[in-house]
Amino acid sequence: MIASALDHLWQSTLFAAGAGLLTLALRNYGAQVRFWLWFSASLKFLIPFAALTALGGYLLVPVAPQMSAPAFFMMQPAAQPFSAPMSALSAPAAATGPHLTLFLLALWGTGVAAVLARWLVRWFRLRRLLRGAVDMPVAAPVIVKQAPSSIEPGLVGVWKPVILLPQGIAEHLHGAEMDAIIDHEICHLRRRDNLLAATHMLVEALFWFHPMVWWLGARLNAERERACDESVLASGRSPHVYAEAILKICKLYLHSPLACAAGVSGADLKTRIEMIMESRTAIRLDSVRKFLLGLSATAAIAIPVVLGLVESPLTQAQAEPVPSPTTTAERRATEVSAQISFATDEKGRVTELVLHQNGLEQHAPRVDERVAKNIEAALAQRIKNNTPSPGAEAALRHQIEAEENDRPDYGVLMPGLAAATREQWLVIQQLISSLGPLKSVTFRSVSPGGADVYDVAFERGRTQWHISALSPDGKISSLFCHRLP
Numbered sequence: 001m002i003a004s005a006l007d008h009l010w011q012s013t014l015f016a017a018g019a020g021l022l023t024l025a026l027r028n029y030g031a032q033v034r035f036w037l038w039f040s041a042s043l044k045f046l047i048p049f050a051a052l053t054a055l056g057g058y059l060l061v062p063v064a065p066q067m068s069a070p071a072f073f074m075m076q077p078a079a080q081p082f083s084a085p086m087s088a089l090s091a092p093a094a095a096t097g098p099h100l101t102l103f104l105l106a107l108w109g110t111g112v113a114a115v116l117a118r119w120l121v122r123w124f125r126l127r128r129l130l131r132g133a134v135d136m137p138v139a140a141p142v143i144v145k146q147a148p149s150s151i152e153p154g155l156v157g158v159w160k161p162v163i164l165l166p167q168g169i170a171e172h173l174h175g176a177e178m179d180a181i182i183d184h185e186i187c188h189l190r191r192r193d194n195l196l197a198a199t200h201m202l203v204e205a206l207f208w209f210h211p212m213v214w215w216l217g218a219r220l221n222a223e224r225e226r227a228c229d230e231s232v233l234a235s236g237r238s239p240h241v242y243a244e245a246i247l248k249i250c251k252l253y254l255h256s257p258l259a260c261a262a263g264v265s266g267a268d269l270k271t272r273i274e275m276i277m278e279s280r281t282a283i284r285l286d287s288v289r290k291f292l293l294g295l296s297a298t299a300a301i302a303i304p305v306v307l308g309l310v311e312s313p314l315t316q317a318q319a320e321p322v323p324s325p326t327t328t329a330e331r332r333a334t335e336v337s338a339q340i341s342f343a344t345d346e347k348g349r350v351t352e353l354v355l356h357q358n359g360l361e362q363h364a365p366r367v368d369e370r371v372a373k374n375i376e377a378a379l380a381q382r383i384k385n386n387t388p389s390p391g392a393e394a395a396l397r398h399q400i401e402a403e404e405n406d407r408p409d410y411g412v413l414m415p416g417l418a419a420a421t422r423e424q425w426l427v428i429q430q431l432i433s434s435l436g437p438l439k440s441v442t443f444r445s446v447s448p449g450g451a452d453v454y455d456v457a458f459e460r461g462r463t464q465w466h467i468s469a470l471s472p473d474g475k476i477s478s479l480f481c482h483r484l485p
Contacts, residue, residue: 008048016041031226122257152253177245187228188262389469436460
């Protein structure tokens with residue numbers, strides 16, 4: 001999970017850097033263009049590329065495939081590892097990894113709560129001002145209210161915004177200046193700036209630890225104010241009157257406490273006033289640049305989706321039916337070369353048998369006849385009493401939970417089983433993801449071959465797993481499952 005989060009962070013940071021380069025190339029164009037580039041970089045933090053890739057994997061088949069009872073997903077090698085003397089084994093010791101994950105989650109959650117609490121306190125203050133405000137007879141497409149406050153004029157509210165003015169503002173601004181300020185807030189209304197700002201505030205809350213996110217917020221605020229300045233000037237307002245109104249408000253009133261309550265005084269005031277007084281006309285994007293920007297946006301979304309389509313195990317499943325256990329074993333027998341050799345001592349007596357397969361060696365030491373009979377007797381007794389093998393259930397739970405997190409623990413698998421699991425991981429991953437979260441693991445019986453049989457329930461289906469007795473060093477030698485109807 002930590003690795004996936006880090007992948008998402010560096011991908012989003014790289015995306016934001018690319019958006020920044022585009023804004024430099026478009027610095028002489030309208031602020032609205034640069035605003036949307038920065039906002040797309042903000043949205044990228046909410047949409048991981050992995051999610052788009054996963055979406056591509058599901059586009060061809062809208063529902064998860066259902067496996068019938070005889071369709072097995074084999075996670076065992078063609079040639080099973082040799083039997084070893086059984087011994088009582090304890091469950092594998094808990095790894096230290098989960099403790100670090102829990103600590104980081106707790107730290108992240110504390111930061112999110114602190115940021116949200118700070119904003120909620122400010123929002124409640126604004127709502128309290130709004131409840132005590134009175135309507136003003138101002139011609140505007142939205143309600144205009146006046147409240148006893150020292151906060152600058154602003155558009156307050158996300159779904160039903162109103163323009164909130166400080167009491168007595170008419171004593172400081174004459175008619176033309178007031179009209180220019182109202183036009184500025186109406187521009188925020190038309191652009192839905194409060195909703196867009198609230199979206200980025202969510203990004204800031206979730207990724208409070210990332211400096212790039214807060215820098216993005218400053219860029220968004222600067223460009224949205226410049227975009228409104230350009231709109232006010234384009235409507236025919238006097239640059240001198242408009243600049244004078246902004247300077248008066250900055251002198252008399254406090255800055256708006258929330259980004260989702262769009263005011264007048266945001267961004268670099270000196271630069272804004274210079275641009276207003278120069279009244280420079282923003283260059284409009286020509287058709288070529290619009291096409292290139294649209295192509296870049298489409299590619300940013302399409303490339304991960306296409307990768308998901310190409311890599312999807314579902315497309316492979318459509319081309320070839322899921323094999324049965326017998327077919328799988330036969331296919332492995334024809335595709336995998338194996339060699340058996342015997343090791344001898346100085347007297348020529350065989351001491352062990354060695355299986356050479358897939359570049360790996362599996363050793364089976366020679367067992368004394370009496371020990372072998374004891375092993376057989378113990379197995380027969382376990383089957384008769386229907387007693388689960390020590391440590392098998394804990395090992396099964398551990399492996400399923402690891403697969404749910406897309407991190408199969410190959411270290412607890414015998415070499416042959418680890419190789420087979422890697423080979424079939426895409427199919428195994430599809431099965432696990434289609435079932436949903438794990439709910440319960442219930443021992444059912446001991447099979448005639450000595451494997452423990454477990455019924456495993458998930459949120460969206462039931463499966464049956466067969467797991468062999470663990471090796472003396474606590475590893476799984478064979479494991480397979482099938483989905484129950």
